[in-house]
């Protein structure tokens with residue numbers, strides 16, 4: 021079957037429009053973050069008072085029949101306590117992100133329709149589809165928790181990847197080579213997308229966690245904190261660490277599934293479920309590094325920061341697997357379609 | 360971080376195992392074993408494994424591409440032998456890589472078996488006794504109800520059972536209580552995960568020993584019977600009985616190929632579909648069946664799988680001697696060299712006197728490049744042409760040494776020259792006949808057939824590897840997401856001093872997380888709500904779960920110390 025050129029160009033137009041709207045959303049969320057930071061630093065000054073109030077909450081009791089006395093130490097205020105109506109800009113940012121994602125998904129779908137197949141047959145398509153999954157996963161997390169503070173750190177890498185996709189990886193829409201004509205492409209790659217998206221989010225929260233931790237240490241030492249007042253608006257490093265862990269914990273079995281699905285496909289396609297092809301090697305390395313991260317977190321003497329370095333190393337391996345291996349290492353998986 | 364201490368499992372030795380002083384050999388061995396099976400060692404070995412896997416993607420590997428390794432040796436004659444000595448071209452079977460993963464798995468077994476023992480004992484143990492002060496637990500709820508303590512505890516028992524807690528009754532000075540523990544599945548999952556990894560490793564090992572892999576080329580119209588003799592390459596595991604291969608056979612009826620004719624740029628001529636029609640006979644005497652083998656759709660026969668791994672062209676050439684007698688007439692597979700299927704091959708014609716050797720270059724769609732050199736511009740047979748060079752002399756076939764059928768050993772042959780003294784080179788289209796000089800006879804290019812490259816693979820442990828890896832994922836998921844919790848419910852007769860109606864019950868719920876657990880507060884709320892819902896007369900003024908500690912202080916009556 022041949023390629024529908026008008027759909028292919030519609031796809032390109034949609035991707036470019038999505039990028040434009042993402043840029044606006046990025047601007048709005050960055051403004052929101054700055055404003056949050058200002059307010060949070062103002063709040064910091066009143067903090068002492070707040071603290072004593074919370075202490076009394078811990079032992080508060082109610083008289084009267086059937087009044088429940090509730091003491092809770094394990095609830096996490098990952099979403100920010102104070103926001104409400106004052107965060108108009110944040111709401112605009114979310115609306116813009118949703119709009120951009122709709123355009124983005126439109127671009128992905130038309131690309132797939134233009135070639136009558138799943139739109140992930142080469143690196144351009146991996147990047148465009150993968151970034152849409154990142155934004156989708158972020159918005160899904162958003163429905164459960166107010167993590168709008170994360171928006172800037174999601175949209176910036178997404179825009180960067182899309183820029184790279186259209187500028188460097190771009191390939192005209194075309195049918196697939198026989199090796200990729202398999203429903204395993206859909207299973208294996210779509211789970212990989214979801215997993216990588218979660219790792220991307222976890223990477224962002226891990227970086228923020230490390231920055232936050234530095235600030236907390238400095239503050240405890242009585243040092244003045246330099247730039248980056250917006251960090252005041254973010255959760256504590258402990259909460260960021262828990263969030264990173266949770267994202268990685270969801271992603272890790274999915275990555276394991278990606279690996280196994282890839283092996284099943286390799287068996288069907290090449291007669292060998294594992295052949296240490298460069299792509300397989302790096303998928304394995306990523307899995308082992310994140311396994312090490314999970315172990316590190318459970319090992320005495322390894323604190324959150326050292327485990328965080330491992331999760332960052334895992335992310336570096338993902339980037340290597342995606343960019344370096346696809347482009348420079350020849351192997352059975354050489355279908356980047358660049359050049 | 361906060362969770363590190365809670366996370367450590369009972370079976371794990373303390374991070375700083377004391378140095379054995381004067382313990383002798385046994386003591387040292389025990390100490391080393393403890394070190395090897397510690398979490399820290401597992402962590403380091405995991406990281407080491409990741410790092411050591413990297414060079415295998417940087418250097419060409421023999422298991423993937425022998426040709427690339429040979430090229431590396433040519434390009435780097437000085438360094439390549441050294442790298443080879445370090446096994447850098449066989450990373451994944453190298454002693455150092457094997458050592459690390461074997462140590463890791465020994466560590467794993469050494470770690471997991473004792474944990475399994477502890478876990479099995481834990482499963483049979485009753486939940487621990489109710490702490491004196493439930494209010495000190497991370498989650499605590501207290502409420503006064505009208506129902507008598509016994510009814511409250513019965514309700515609590517039903518609730519905890521429904522929520523899959525194992526329960527035990529206790530009574531102390533403060534009253535009767537119920538202890539519940541759940542989430543043992545988390546540890547079960549963790550153990551299942553680690554043991555399944557061992558399963559995967561064993562399956563890979565068994566597959567390597569009892570499996571085989573072979574490759575062969577089958578020309579269109581030709582039959583193939585599964586046996587070592589039919590293979591062009593044969594790579595058996597150490598314990599394979601090569602006389603007992605499944606006795607299936609098939610004929611390659613047709614090979615369909617399609618290349619992209621519409622696309623522009625680098626997609627023009629890209630492969631779009633390959634498929635082979637075959638007639639399969641499962642075992643001698645069985646009825647023939649029509650089957651299709653495609654990329655991604657292997658033929659499964661007799662426990663083996665047959666994959667369509669490649670395809671190419673086999674020019675069918677007839678050679679006649681000077682008297683016009685046919686001395687050779689068959690197709691010869693040519694090896695594909697590039698994306699446009701430029702292919703090379705040799706035709707060996709042993710003679711009663713001198714042998715004849717033809718070196719051929721096949722261009723499926725010939726056209727002249729800017730410099731006038733003929734090249735192929737499309738992989739399909741649109742305008743095929745075969746260029747030949749001829750050699751006479753001794754092919755070396757009679758020496759009894761197996762020869763590479765794709766190479767001509769010209770060390771004992773001379774190039775045939777044309778009358779002007781230049782090396783002879785002739786281009787042929789299908790149907791043409793060329794008269795060789797010096798009474799060497801004639802060459803006719805009858806037609807160009809296709810051939811398919813098949814890979815035959817048998818791996819008896821394939822299913823075991825799949826099942827183990829699936830179990831690993833299932834175990835892992837349980838291990839990451841099943842919360843381990845302890846929960847206690849105490850129902851004490853309300854003392855008159857506590858402000859409640861005399862005769863009522865003070866119902867307390869305390870909960871403790873024993874793993875990463877962000878749902879503990881919600882669990883305590885839910886348990887309390889469920890218990891209250893089961894009590895007939897009690898009608899709480901507010902439903903627990905709607906308030907949180909953050910708003911307690913704003914909404915409730917004056918704070919009061921609950922415990923004296």
Ligand code: HEM
Nearest residue numbers: 311314318366368396397398401466467470549556838839
């Ligand atoms: C092939 C090597 C190994 C791999 C890929 C691996 C992988 C993992 C993964 C992904 C987890 C996280 C799941 C969870 O938190 O429950 C985990 C947990 C764990 N592993 Fe391993 N592991 C390996 C070897 C070992 C060894 C040798 C030990 C013993 C020292 C060990 C002990 C543990 C323990 C105790 C946990 C539970 C940690 C916790 O409570 O969170 N593992 N492992």
